[in-house]
Amino acid sequence: MSTIDFGVFIGRFQPLHIGHEHVIAHALERCDRLIVLVGSANVARDPRNPFTYAERAAMLRGAFPDAVAAGRLIIAPLDDHLYSDTAWVAQVQRSVRALVLEHGNGGGFHTHGLADFRVALTGFGKDASSYYLKLFPEWANLQIDSQYGTFSSSDVRSRYFQRIPEVPAAILSAGVADFLRGFMLGETFRALLEEAEFLAAYPAQWGRGPFVTADAVVVQSGHILLVERGRAPGKGLLALPGGFVNPDERIRDAAIRELREETSISDAKGQIPPAMLASFIEDARTRVFDAPGRSLRGRIITHAFLFRLPERRQLFAVKGGDDAAHARWYRFGDLSPEMLFEDHWAIIEEMADL
Ligand code: NAD
Numbered sequence: 503m504s505t506i507d508f509g510v511f512i513g514r515f516q517p518l519h520i521g522h523e524h525v526i527a528h529a530l531e532r533c534d535r536l537i538v539l540v541g542s543a544n545v546a547r548d549p550r551n552p553f554t555y556a557e558r559a560a561m562l563r564g565a566f567p568d569a570v571a572a573g574r575l576i577i578a579p580l581d582d583h584l585y586s587d588t589a590w591v592a593q594v595q596r597s598v599r600a601l602v603l604e605h606g607n608g609g610g611f612h613t614h615g616l617a618d619f620r621v622a623l624t625g626f627g628k629d630a631s632s633y634y635l636k637l638f639p640e641w642a643n644l645q646i647d648s649q650y651g652t653f654s655s656s657d658v659r660s661r662y663f664q665r666i667p668e669v670p671a672a673i674l675s676a677g678v679a680d681f682l683r684g685f686m687l688g689e690t691f692r693a694l695l696e697e698a699e700f701l702a703a704y705p706a707q708w709g710r711g712p713f714v715t716a717d718a719v720v721v722q723s724g725h726i727l728l729v730e731r732g733r734a735p736g737k738g739l740l741a742l743p744g745g746f747v748n749p750d751e752r753i754r755d756a757a758i759r760e761l762r763e764e765t766s767i768s769d770a771k772g773q774i775p776p777a778m779l780a781s782f783i784e785d786a787r788t789r790v791f792d793a794p795g796r797s798l799r800g801r802i803i804t805h806a807f808l809f810r811l812p813e814r815r816q817l818f819a820v821k822g823g824d825d826a827a828h829a830r831w832y833r834f835g836d837l838s839p840e841m842l843f844e845d846h847w848a849i850i851e852e853m854a855d856l
Contacts, residue, residue: 507619508602509533509644512580512594512634514541516551516655517682518561519673525646526566526575529624532644535574536624537601538562539594543579544839544847546739547690549663549698550656550798554840555579557681564677576601581839584793584848591637662686663698693737700734704799711801716757717744717791717846719853720767722811724834726850727820728842729764729827735799736843742850743829744804754783757807765820765829774818782809787853796845808853 509529515522529536540562543555553561559577562570569575578597583589599616606619622642625635635643653673661668667686671679685691719742720727728740743764747756758776761767767774787808794801811818822828834856839847850856 505620506533506622506642506644507535507606508598508621509536509624510539510594510598510621510641511536511624512539512541513625514551514655515558515561516542516553517658517674518558518565518678519653519655519658520675521648521651521653521673523565523675524648525624526562528646529644530566530569530574533622533624535576535605536569537576537578537598539578539580539597541580542582544581546736546840546842547694548736548798549659549694549701552659552663552694553685561678561681564681565675573605576605582848584796584845585791585852587634587637590634594638663695665695667691667695697734697737701798708800711803713800713802714747714753715744715802715804716747716753716760717742717804717806717849718757718761718809719806719850720761720765720809720811721854722817722831723813723815725817725831726834726837726854727765727767727829728832729822729829731843732822732827735797739843740832740837740841740846741827741843742806742846743827744806753805754780754788754807757805761809764822764827766822767829768819779809782811784808784810789853791845791849791852793845798844804849806849806853 509532511526511529513522526536526538540555540558542551545551547554562575562577566575570577578601580597581593583593598621602616602619602621603612603614607614620642622644623635623638624644624646658670658673661670662682669679669682674682727743729743731737731739731741743761744757745760747753751759755776758779761779762773762776767779789806790803791806792803796802817831820829820831834854842850
């Protein structure tokens with residue numbers, strides 16, 4: 503019997519490589535069961551997060567079929583909360599408690615509580631991204647030393663998203679390498695490659711920023727106004743109407759201008775004039791969204807404005823302003839995080855009180 507009932511390992515696994523597998527294999531030797539939480543489970547595909555939760559869970563199951571079959575390796579999704587580490591920590595705690603109680607009690611009545619189980623967080627203090635290992639002082643620390651140097655998933659991604667993709671088989675298990683070889687033949691790979699090339703060229707054209715943008719969070723009667731992006735970055739994803747601030751305008755005016763340009767929002771009298779749109783802004787809700795990694799284009803700091811339009815049975819009319827964007831009202835209940843561009847889901851969550 504090991505002294506640890508449940509190990510917890512958190513990672514993005516974009517993709518899973520032999521460094522991760524080394525940690526998992528060693529943790530399995532030292533814990534009765536290991537819970538692997540697959541992070542960033544709720545984000546749209548992009549060159550940094552190219553594989554869905556389902557694809558990454560399949561990579562893990564393929565690498566450890568026996569441990570999964572024996573119920574010793576438990577895989578679960580974990581969503582990002584970019585602007586609230588507290589919400590993220592709470593979700594980790596809730597998820598681990600539910601899994602420990604379910605598996606520790608053999609699926610039957612919960613005769614044991616969380617305090618009856620010894621839980622340890624495992625990982626390898628690679629770099630700053632591992633700061634979250636310190637966010638859970640209630641759990642013991644199970645440090646696994648790496649035998650595999652400091653390579654990372656980003657090395658795999660930069661070699662893979664090329665015109666002539668390289669699958670670095672030396673640092674991937676056979677199942678993951680096979681998956682990558684199959685994936686690179688499909689449409690999704692081509693779209694991600696196009697996006698990666700766009701992003702690689704971006705700093706040479708525009709610099710690295712910081713850039714200032716404005717976004718409009720426009721709500722009316724349980725709906726939110728979004729645009730479907732017609733081109734890279736994020737082609738096909740939904741985004742808040744918004745864009746870069748011109749050198750000679752105020753940020754708030756940029757939000758109104760972009761809203762009008764991208765959606766042609768109108769009432770019975772025609773396009774709504776800027777002053778009237780301004781009157782719908784709830785000033786107290788204006789917020790800056792500045793997560794350093796929020797855009798893969800560079801350092802982009804956005805200011806989001808909440809426009810609360812009057813409740814109506816007939817929503818204001820909208821149409822796509824140009825070929826880059828197609829505007830539509832969406833019911834909140836029909837949206838899910840992975841449909842949205844960059845951190846726009848997190849912005850909507852914060853601004854519209856979802
Ligand atoms: P990762 O896949 O890069 O790494 C996972 C683990 O594997 C880490 O402990 C890492 O140190 C280890 N590892 C990496 N390379 C290794 C190697 N060569 N040898 C041995 N071990 C190696 O994942 P990550 O980026 O650390 O994942 C963190 C997840 O938690 C992300 O999804 C992130 O978004 C999420 N997170 C979210 C919030 C929030 O939403 N507020 C806050 C913190 C973390």
